[in-house]
Amino acid sequence: MKIARLVIGFYIAVAIVAASGVIPVEINNDFYRGDSSVWQSAAHGAKVALIIGTIAACTSLFIGTVLGFLSAWYGGLIGAMILWMATSIAAIPGILLVLILSYGMGGGIGAVFFAVGLVSWVGVYRLVHTEVLNLRGQGHVEAARSLGASMTAIATRHILPCLKPILGTQFVLHFTYAVKAETVLSFLGVGVHQQASWGRMLADAWSFGDLQNGDYTRIAVASLCLAGLILALQSRIYGHQK
Amino acid sequence: MAALAIIVGVHLVLFLALQSPAFGDPIARETNFSKDRVQLISAAQRLGYISSSNFDCWSFTISGSKEQNYKVSMQPNFELRDQSAVVFSVDAPTTLGELVAAINSNGSDLVKVSAKLVEDKYSSTPCSNIALAYLSNSVTVKDQEIYHAATVEPVSTSMRFANSFSDLLTFDFGDDHNSRPITNTLWQRGLRSLGIAAPSFFLIFIGAYLMAVFAHSSKRASRVLNLSAIAFMSLPALLYIFVLRQTFVINLEWAPLRPYSDPVIPLFILPILITVFIGIWPEYLLMRSFIDQRMRQQFMQSARAQGISQRRIWWRHLLPNLAGPLSQHVALNLPFLVLGSLLLETIFNIPGLGISIVDAIQNHDSNMLRAITFLIAIAFLTMQAVATMVARYFDPRQRSEGKL
Numbered sequence: 001m002k003i004a005r006l007v008i009g010f011y012i013a014v015a016i017v018a019a020s021g022v023i024p025v026e027i028n029n030d031f032y033r034g035d036s037s038v039w040q041s042a043a044h045g046a047k048v049a050l051i052i053g054t055i056a057a058c059t060s061l062f063i064g065t066v067l068g069f070l071s072a073w074y075g076g077l078i079g080a081m082i083l084w085m086a087t088s089i090a091a092i093p094g095i096l097l098v099l100i101l102s103y104g105m106g107g108g109i110g111a112v113f114f115a116v117g118l119v120s121w122v123g124v125y126r127l128v129h130t131e132v133l134n135l136r137g138q139g140h141v142e143a144a145r146s147l148g149a150s151m152t153a154i155a156t157r158h159i160l161p162c163l164k165p166i167l168g169t170q171f172v173l174h175f176t177y178a179v180k181a182e183t184v185l186s187f188l189g190v191g192v193h194q195q196a197s198w199g200r201m202l203a204d205a206w207s208f209g210d211l212q213n214g215d216y217t218r219i220a221v222a223s224l225c226l227a228g229l230i231l232a233l234q235s236r237i238y239g240h241q242k
Numbered sequence: 243m244a245a246l247a248i249i250v251g252v253h254l255v256l257f258l259a260l261q262s263p264a265f266g267d268p269i270a271r272e273t274n275f276s277k278d279r280v281q282l283i284s285a286a287q288r289l290g291y292i293s294s295s296n297f298d299c300w301s302f303t304i305s306g307s308k309e310q311n312y313k314v315s316m317q318p319n320f321e322l323r324d325q326s327a328v329v330f331s332v333d334a335p336t337t338l339g340e341l342v343a344a345i346n347s348n349g350s351d352l353v354k355v356s357a358k359l360v361e362d363k364y365s366s367t368p369c370s371n372i373a374l375a376y377l378s379n380s381v382t383v384k385d386q387e388i389y390h391a392a393t394v395e396p397v398s399t400s401m402r403f404a405n406s407f408s409d410l411l412t413f414d415f416g417d418d419h420n421s422r423p424i425t426n427t428l429w430q431r432g433l434r435s436l437g438i439a440a441p442s443f444f445l446i447f448i449g450a451y452l453m454a455v456f457a458h459s460s461k462r463a464s465r466v467l468n469l470s471a472i473a474f475m476s477l478p479a480l481l482y483i484f485v486l487r488q489t490f491v492i493n494l495e496w497a498p499l500r501p502y503s504d505p506v507i508p509l510f511i512l513p514i515l516i517t518v519f520i521g522i523w524p525e526y527l528l529m530r531s532f533i534d535q536r537m538r539q540q541f542m543q544s545a546r547a548q549g550i551s552q553r554r555i556w557w558r559h560l561l562p563n564l565a566g567p568l569s570q571h572v573a574l575n576l577p578f579l580v581l582g583s584l585l586l587e588t589i590f591n592i593p594g595l596g597i598s599i600v601d602a603i604q605n606h607d608s609n610m611l612r613a614i615t616f617l618i619a620i621a622f623l624t625m626q627a628v629a630t631m632v633a634r635y636f637d638p639r640q641r642s643e644g645k646l
Contacts, residue, residue, distance in 0.1 A: 092622075100259050101265065104259045105266060183478045183480055223477050227478075231476045
């Protein structure tokens with residue numbers, strides 16, 4: 001747990017330093033030659049991964065929680081409409097829909113986190129829907145309703161605190177999904193264009209033939225940075241579950 | 243009925259993403275932001291924005307400063323604009339005949355435009371129909387240059403939605419960016435992708451079951467396999483594809499390095515093995531949790547108490563009991579596995595569905611993306627129905643549901 005916290009803290013520190021402009025990076029074919037440029041790109045990759053992961057996870061959590069709550073609270077036609085939307089989105093493979101939306105929005109960092117957020121809310125919606133159905137019959141929620149509390153007050157003060165553990169776990173899962181999706185999207189050309197990212201590093205390693213030249217640095221650094229972040233986040237989930 | 247509602251929902255998602263301006267101008271995206279009038283009209287027709295186009299209704303010529311660029315617009319006035327201001331304008335006429343007459347009677351010292359109808363029958367064509375053709379088009383003044391202007395039949399948004407839905411339901415996906423029928427391309431390429439996906443999925447399924455059984459029998463094996471699963475799943479799939487391709491194709495030369503051609507089986511072996519390596523770890527973890535749940539149940543304890551051999555318990559008692567949930571899991575994931583080959587097909591240059599998606603994105607081919615996504619969604623719904631039937635077959639509790 002402690003190590004995981006330290007690792008996550010290290011990534012955040014590197015991302016802040018990269019965002020402050022201390023580490024210069026520019027995208028051109030010659031720049032990546034040499035170890036120092038690889039490390040600089042990796043630092044900027046940490047920044048991009050944290051931005052994409054955080055915003056995408058927050059977007060999907062927000063949409064999923066709001067729709068899950070509304071569908072469980074009101075049911076009826078509203079519930080059926082939301083379920084229809086969720087089932088329709090779930091029938092399309094996630095990565096394909098992310099690819100289509102990101103392409104539709106013209107790629108770039110904003111397109112990636114927006115597309116991932118718009119696609120991956122369905123899982124959160126299902127969990128929140130089930131949980132709210134259970135919670136709304138419980139004593140403290142019934143008491144708040146009988147005292148005349150508004151729906152917003154019940155949702156924010158009595159239901160949302162009970163959803164915290166689920167939402168925490170979902171945040172990590174969606175964060176890792178978004179970061180992994182970025183590598184695939186960048187490799188396919190609809191991900192991050194103008195900035196250095198781990199996905200971009202892997203894509204460039206392929207297009208510049210790093211492996212044929214026996215240079216594994218860029219691939220290894222990008223992959224290990226990604227794996228380190230994902231492992232640290234996942235161990236936080238297991239720590240909480242224990 | 244529920245399946246039809248989901249199909250409509252899938253179509254709505256695709257329509258919003260690819261055929262409506264919700265995420266940006268689809269015609270501009272389809273033409274890669276080209277200003278070419280013919281390309282724009284052709285893309286608009288492919289996307290269903292217009293039902294027909296005619297380039298031989300009327301034409302116009304411009305005289306003025308040579309090599310001067312003007313931007314032509316038709317919303318709602320016919321206007322020519324240079325870099326700073328409008329230099330020629332005709333107030334919104336209703337028919338093409340009125341437009342031609344108005345153009346010929348207007349003009350200034352700076353620029354003079356003469357328009358002509360190709361045939362008199364086009365004089366009653368509504369002017370609103372030429373708006374799209376001139377959106378963001380620029381013309382350059384040259385000697386005797388004649389601009390053949392197009393007229394189009396616009397289609398309303400609701401009609402576009404209905405038309406494209408009926409096309410999808412009849413599997414009429416139209417043509418791709420090379421004007422080849424998409425249905426034929428999908429049929430050929432889908433079989434190739436299935437050639438990788440089906441054996442991979444079979445191997446992943448069997449391998450994950452054997453690994454889970456092995457892990458359940460030994461604590462050390464369980465620890466090693468669990469740690470391996472977490473470690474391997476945290477690394478990006480691209481890394482495995484790059485490194486395994488480099489090792490087995492380039493360095494060891496165990497797998498062939500050649501373009502896609504007969505015999506194809508040797509070309510498929512390494513992609514299948516890589517898919518299995520990437521896909522087996524999450525399946526192992528899932529299988530492990532299923533087995534752990536079942537092993538704690540009474541029928542398994544009773545089988546052990548009766549002295550039945552371990553092997554018989556695994557194959558005769560555990561596997562049939564897992565068949566219901568596993569068949570559902572398998573059925574629901576099989577259509578999605580076709581997409582697992584997205585990266586593999588790109589890197590190994592195998593012309594399957596995955597590479598079609600990448601080509602469609604690179605060539606701005608929305609029709610192809612729509613067709614592939616729709617087919618996968620249909621496959622998903624079909625497999626969902628099959629999974630329910632299989633689960634009912636294996637699980638008597640599900641068969642009796644609704645009878646009581």
